[in-house]
Amino acid sequence: xxxxxxxxxxxxxxxxxxxxxxxxxxxxxxxxxxxxxxxxxxxxxxxxxxxxxxxxxxxxxxxxxxxxxxxxxxxxxxxxxxxxxxxxxxxxxxxxxxxxxxxxxxxxxxxxxxxxxxxxxxxxxxxxxxxxxxxxxxxxxxxxxxxxxxxxxxxxxxxxxxxxxxxxxxxxxxxxxxxxxxxxxxxxxxxxxxxxxxxxxxxxxxxxxxxxxxxxxxxxxxxxxxxxxxxxxxxxxxxxxxxxxxxxxxxxxxxxxxxxxxxxxxxxxxxxxxxxxxxxxxxxxxxxxxxxxxxxxxxxxxxxxxxxxxxxxxxxxxxxxxxxxxxxx
Amino acid sequence: xxxxxxxxxxxxxxxxxxxxxxxxxxxxxxxxxxxxxxxxxxxxxxxxxxxxxxxxxxxxxxxxxxxxxxxxxxxxxxxxxxxxxxxxxxxxxxxxxxxxxxxxxxxxxxxxxxxxxxxxxxxxxxxxxxxxxxxxxxxxxxxxxxxxxxxxxxxxxxxxxxxxxxxxxxxxxxxxxxxxxxxxxxxxxxxxxxxxxxxxxxxxxxxxxxxxxxxxxxxxxxxxxxxxxxxxxxxxxxxxxxxxxxxxxxxxxxxxxxxxxxxxxxxxxxxxxxxxxxxxxxxxxxxxxxxxxxxxxxxxxxxxxxxxxxxxxxxxxxxxxxxxxxxxx
DNA sequence: TTGAAAGCGCTAACAA
DNA sequence: TTGTTAGCGCTTTCAA
Numbered sequence: 001x002x003x004x005x006x007x008x009x010x011x012x013x014x015x016x017x018x019x020x021x022x023x024x025x026x027x028x029x030x031x032x033x034x035x036x037x038x039x040x041x042x043x044x045x046x047x048x049x050x051x052x053x054x055x056x057x058x059x060x061x062x063x064x065x066x067x068x069x070x071x072x073x074x075x076x077x078x079x080x081x082x083x084x085x086x087x088x089x090x091x092x093x094x095x096x097x098x099x100x101x102x103x104x105x106x107x108x109x110x111x112x113x114x115x116x117x118x119x120x121x122x123x124x125x126x127x128x129x130x131x132x133x134x135x136x137x138x139x140x141x142x143x144x145x146x147x148x149x150x151x152x153x154x155x156x157x158x159x160x161x162x163x164x165x166x167x168x169x170x171x172x173x174x175x176x177x178x179x180x181x182x183x184x185x186x187x188x189x190x191x192x193x194x195x196x197x198x199x200x201x202x203x204x205x206x207x208x209x210x211x212x213x214x215x216x217x218x219x220x221x222x223x224x225x226x227x228x229x230x231x232x233x234x235x236x237x238x239x240x241x242x243x244x245x246x247x248x249x250x251x252x253x254x255x256x257x258x259x260x261x262x263x264x265x266x267x268x269x270x271x272x273x274x275x276x277x278x279x280x281x282x283x284x285x286x287x288x289x290x291x292x293x294x295x296x297x298x299x300x301x302x303x304x305x306x307x308x309x310x311x312x313x314x315x316x317x318x319x320x321x322x323x324x325x326x327x328x329x
Numbered sequence: 330x331x332x333x334x335x336x337x338x339x340x341x342x343x344x345x346x347x348x349x350x351x352x353x354x355x356x357x358x359x360x361x362x363x364x365x366x367x368x369x370x371x372x373x374x375x376x377x378x379x380x381x382x383x384x385x386x387x388x389x390x391x392x393x394x395x396x397x398x399x400x401x402x403x404x405x406x407x408x409x410x411x412x413x414x415x416x417x418x419x420x421x422x423x424x425x426x427x428x429x430x431x432x433x434x435x436x437x438x439x440x441x442x443x444x445x446x447x448x449x450x451x452x453x454x455x456x457x458x459x460x461x462x463x464x465x466x467x468x469x470x471x472x473x474x475x476x477x478x479x480x481x482x483x484x485x486x487x488x489x490x491x492x493x494x495x496x497x498x499x500x501x502x503x504x505x506x507x508x509x510x511x512x513x514x515x516x517x518x519x520x521x522x523x524x525x526x527x528x529x530x531x532x533x534x535x536x537x538x539x540x541x542x543x544x545x546x547x548x549x550x551x552x553x554x555x556x557x558x559x560x561x562x563x564x565x566x567x568x569x570x571x572x573x574x575x576x577x578x579x580x581x582x583x584x585x586x587x588x589x590x591x592x593x594x595x596x597x598x599x600x601x602x603x604x605x606x607x608x609x610x611x612x613x614x615x616x617x618x619x620x621x622x623x624x625x626x627x628x629x630x631x632x633x634x635x636x637x638x639x640x641x642x643x644x645x646x647x648x649x650x651x652x653x654x655x656x657x658x
Numbered sequence: 659t660t661g662a663a664a665g666c667g668c669t670a671a672c673a674a
Numbered sequence: 675t676t677g678t679t680a681g682c683g684c685t686t687t688c689a690a
Contacts, residue, residue, distance in 0.1 A: 001667065001668075002667085010676075010677085011676070011677050011678080012667085012668080012669090012677095013668095013669075013676075013677060013678080014675085014676060014677080016668065016669060017669090017675095017676085020669080024675075024676095025675075025676085026675060026676090029675080029676085041458065041459070041462050043435065043438050043439055043459070043462075044439055044667090044668085045380075045439065045441065045666090045667050045668070046439030046440045046441070046668095047376060047379045047380045047385060047439075047440060047441050047666090047667080047668090048380050048666070048667035048668040048669090048682090049439075049667080049668055049669080050376045050440075050668095050682095051374075051376045051377050051380050051666090051667080051668075051682050051683070051684090052667080052668050052669055052670085052681085052682055053668090053669085053682085054682065054683095056376060056440075058419070058440075065405065066401050066404045066405040066408060067398065067401050067402045067404070067405035067619070068401075069396065069398060069401070071401075072395050072396050072397075072398070072400075072401035072404075073396045075395045075396070075401075075420070076394065076395040076396035076422070079395060079420060079421070079422055080422075083421070083422070083433070086436055088419050088420070088421065088436070088437060088440075089419070089420040089421075090387070090417050090418070090419060090420075091404070091408060091417070091418040091419075091420045092408070092412070092417065092418075093405070093408055093409075093412070104412070106372065107415055107417070108417060109372050110372055110373055110374065110375030110376075110378075111375045111376060111379075111385075111387075111417075112374065112375070112376050129370065130370070130372070133370050133372075218606070247606055273602075273603060274602060274603060274606050277547070277576055277603050277606070277607060278606060278607070278608070279607070279608045290396070330683065330684075331683085339660075339661090340660070340661050340662080341661095341683085341684080341685095342660075342661060342662080342684095342685080343659085343660060343661080345683095345684065345685060346659095346660085346685090349685080353659075353660095354659075354660085355659060355660090358659080358660090373683090373684085374682090374683050374684070375684095376682090376683080376684090377666090377682070377683035377684040377685090378683080378684055378685080379666095379684095380666050380667070380668090380682090380683080380684075381665085381666055381683085381684050381685050381686080382666085382684090382685085383666065383667095
């Protein structure tokens, strides 16, 4: 910067102003400064600016695992919202562990971010203490809870699963099983199972013996379905905690010669690209993944602009997607 | 930091040393400093540290679009490699535009990153000038070129497509069509088409009239296939520029009552999760997406450690995945 | 083993 | 409209 100032014959302060408050610099001077910046290829030092401002222009975002379309869609939304404001995303992963999240967070907080965006609402006590001291806005994603740390954006896992079960009930299904996952370390598996149980209870139906759990993969879905069949319990529909497991169930059905949806309805959760492409196409629930990230970014910007927090809990809803695996009989 | 120093009764310099070079501080003093840090919840200011060091601990990574598993897998690899070294990823997107990439890059460079990781090898002249001035290591991903800007990590699109065509030739296919995409703004579509053409030429076969292009989606694949059939040209195999388009081709085949692979072989590219799950499972090429990111991160760390660049071009290869759509007849 | 001084590059506040 | 001063929080250098 001093090089530019020297070349133009002004002080560094004038160069600084030409960049940040151009209206306070004589047009002719500004012109010469901008030209010198161009020829010298001067790029302002944002680190120094952040030190002075006592806060950077970064937004920390820690997700469990980047290579999972749920998270990457959300990251895309966050990025799209922040880019026009010249903010950048500092990306980290927790590997589904709140302990690891706390460690990553501690390191990232050193860069004095403008905001912190985290997945889920399970926080290590260290993270809570750190975030409280940091004093910037903290936005939690996906698991809607009534009393968030600061602000939460998501949808209700329980209501979404209830909508799925209600849909199956409306199709005349009465013995609706649930395939859960053993490796979802956040609360969504529990919340979805609760939704399934509640919907059945409201309809006056039993859920006993109708729940199986396995690894949250396609293979896990196959295994869970075999397990369910092996118990000998009667069922005419299966709700799965994820599309991946539902695809496993469908694969196993095909192997066993069970006709879907004639003999059995199957539903997934999440609207993975697979759900649409699979044969038969899978009924599922579409989640506002991109919107969650986008709205999170917009909230960050609004709060930076000093606007008050209107809603601590923002429900972005979900969409029931009925496809062939639960078609009308 | 001065708060901690005051509480312990030492200078800030001693606190700084207790953190960065503990062996140069009396064990007893160090103990008291660490304790004070704990009770006060002091978190070092990384911005100030970076200003002093004249370089941050961030690695800029700009990909075309985060919500695409090719890019998110690579980001995951980069993140995994960098995390143990306490480096962080500053994430940006170019939307497949080198102009937009240049703008994002300019803003990110202000934070004085330790390294820059970019997708592809097409750069805006402004980006090149900026990167040259920056003077940090620049790693380009995916499109292997012989003479990269600094260092490139990827695989050969052309060789991968040739391997696919050679596989079809070995199965007795002779009239092999190519379904390309009109919206891939990087070079990979061209390189893959070149691979297809070259493989046919080497086998003494014609490629004229056997290429169609459409939007790079499932719907585009369907449309391209209808177009190909409509031309009336004879063909016994179709290579697609992506799995998504190949799935579109398969959907259209099913609609037209064409048996795959009895009447027609179909191949995709990329090994999207879809490829395995689709019915019939799709033959394709698996790309080292995660490894590309991981190796990029490792290279950054090695070069930070002062190790020399052994290979400017790192070829991580690919893997031919033969599934039902091109099974032996 | 510890401390004092200086400065990384920028900008708020005040002065001219 | 422009310049001067001071300091953001840290660490390198030199001195004790």
